Amino acid sequence: MSRAILIVGAGVAGLGIGWRLAQAGAKVTILERGAPASGATFAAAGMLAATAEMAAAPESEIAFAAQSRSLWPGFAAELEAASGIAIDYRQNGALMLQPSPPAELPPGTVWLDGTAAQSRAPMLADGCGAIWAPDEAQVDSRALGRALAAAFTRAGGSLRTGVTVTALEPRAAVTDTGRLEADGVILAAGAWCGQIADVPLTPVKGQMIALQPPPGVALPEPVIWGNGVYLVPRDDRILVGATVEQAGFDTTPTPQARDDLRARAEAVIPRLKDWTLVEHWAGLRPHSPDGLPLLGPLASGVFVAGGQYRNGILFAPAIADHMRDLVLGRAAVIPAFDPRRFT
Ligand SMILES: Cc1cc2nc3c(=O)[nH]c(=O)nc-3n(C[C@H](O)[C@H](O)[C@H](O)COP(=O)(O)OP(=O)(O)OC[C@H]3O[C@@H](n4cnc5c(N)ncnc54)[C@H](O)[C@@H]3O)c2cc1C
Known part of the structure; x- marks a missing residue:
């Protein structure tokens, strides 16, 4: 039975x-x-x-x-x-931006200088190198x-x-x-x-925003981590996340989080200032x-x-x-x- x-x-x-x-x-x-x-x-x-x-x-x-x-x-x-x-399972890799190479690279990754990082994501701001993790997916x-x-x-x-x-x-x-x-x-x-x-x-609140490019502007290929945010290309938009907040079971999106996520993302990719905010949401992560x-x-x-x-x-x-x-x-x-x- x-x-x-x-x-x-x-x-x-x-x-x-x-x-x-x-x-x-x-x-x-x-x-x-x-x-x-x-x-x-x-x-x-x-x-x-x-x-x-x-x-x-x-x-x-x-x-x-x-x-x-x-x-x-x-x-x-x-x-x-x-x-x-x-x-839409995709293995497009991830760039983890940081000013200088780490003492030890994570397994399966390589270090890229600023120019090499920009060849993977041409819109990146000048200057920052990155750990390139080709196995990362979404x-x-x-x-x-x-x-x-x-x-x-x-x-x-x-x-x-x-x-x-x-x-x-x-x-x-x-x-x-x-x-x-x-x-x-x-x-x-x-x-x-x-x-x-x-x-x-217990719940840990996370807020995210989505930005859409002007017509004809392509999304970056990989996921990009830097400046306290991550940027995830998805469909016709880029997702920017995420806050980490102790707010009980509240899932209200706040203007402060929206503006902070956007400012952080624009420091990573300056051209995002011309992109349109199309969504802002929050969810609760289960934390032990x-x-x-x-x-x-x-x-x-x-x-x-x-x-x-x-x-x-x-x-x-x-x-x-x-x-x-x-x-x-x-x-x-x-x-x-x-x-x-x-x-
Ligand atoms: C902003 C944000 C970004 C994230 N990004 C990532 C990421 O990029 N990669 C990753 O791996 N993870 C990510 N996470 C974490 C991931 O989303 C969670 O770990 C995962 O979704 C938890 O799944 P779950 O099924 O346990 O919970 P949930 O998806 O929350 O599902 C729980 C379900 O239980 C139901 N429920 C609750 N109480 C009751 C009840 N009393 N009776 C009946 N039903 C009930 C709810 O309605 C809900 O549908 C992110 C989370 C957040 C908030």
């Missing part, structure tokens, strides 16, 4: 895990209070920054990031085929959310929106419309996990006390997949596989990510 699994939250984590479990024959229901992939997954820049985001990370997270990064090409192709939705995280929802339901999963989960019990979820039982429950409610269960996950994910059991029949912080899109394929294997009893918990380390 197939196992019945409830997942709380239809972000990249819940949808990815649900898709993998449904493929493995489980009877999966995702409970989502709003629209699918409308939380941090919608807000994300979509970078798969296994180099740029891992500069100060512990070994456990670097290894997980590298593993997930290596899964991405196959995951993207499989997801597009399963959903019929393009997610994906359209909004399309990713739509594709995962489609692939999940096509694999036989049930997606129930408009359902708010208020508490978890062993093998059950308490919702605003009643109590639902299952063989296992997975909490994947992003920054809101701590409102539902006793997990130390040690900055590492929580992936594993909380109690009998209750699991959590949270705390991905700035890397939930990058980690998505590895989290989906790992949580499937944990729930089906085929894998052991990764000690550094064990949710019980805080109890």
Whole structure:
């Protein structure tokens, strides 16, 4: 008999895990209070920054990031085929601007002087060299959310929106419309996990803006990091992010953040002053006390997949596989990510 699994939250984590479990024959229901992939997954820049985001990370997270990064090409192709939705996975590399070469270059990168950096992104301001990371990639995280929802339901999963989960019990979820039982429950409610269960996950607000070029002006090819911002070419615009704010569950975009992001981006690419601001938004990253994910059991029949912080899109394929294997009893918990380390 197939196992019945409830997942709380239809972000990249819940949808990815649900898709993998449904493929493995489980009877999966995702409970989502709003629209699918409308939380941090919608807000994300979509970078798969296994180099740029891992500069100060512990070994456990670097290894997980590298593993997930290596899964991405196959995951993207499989997801597009399963959903019929393009997610714009691209390996265009990243330039990490800095005034002088680091003492030690990250693996797989090279140092470019200012002229060489400008040959990769001709609009860059004069003078600054960069670490060139050719393996960095990106994906359209909004399309990713739509594709995962489609692939999940096509694999036989049930997606129930408009359902708010208020508490978890062993093998059950308490919702605003009643109590639902299952063989296992997975909490994947992003920054809101701590409102539902006793997990130390808190929201960290991130604001972003999107700028559109004048007609005929091309976007830079790579992702560019510098001056406290990153610039991500996407469709017909460049995304600029992101603030890191302790603001509770507030997701209001502020004029100060908009102007600061724009000023920082214009110092990196002066010609952005002629580009048009077309969008400004905010989202909440799920953050744990040690900055590492929580992936594993909380109690009998209750699991959590949270705390991905700035890397939930990058980690998505590895989290989906790992949580499937944990729930089906085929894998052991990764000690550094064990949710019980805080109890
Ligand atoms: C501005 C910004 C930029 C980012 N850029 C990147 C990036 O470039 N690369 C990267 O890898 N990561 C990035 N991230 C991080 C990434 O977006 C997150 O780590 C990831 O999306 C978390 O996914 P999730 O599924 O856990 O949470 P979410 O996507 O937030 O999904 C959680 C879901 O749970 C639902 N939910 C909450 N409470 C309840 C409840 N009580 N009952 C039912 N449903 C509930 C919510 O409605 C939501 O749909 C960025 C984040 C932000 C904010």
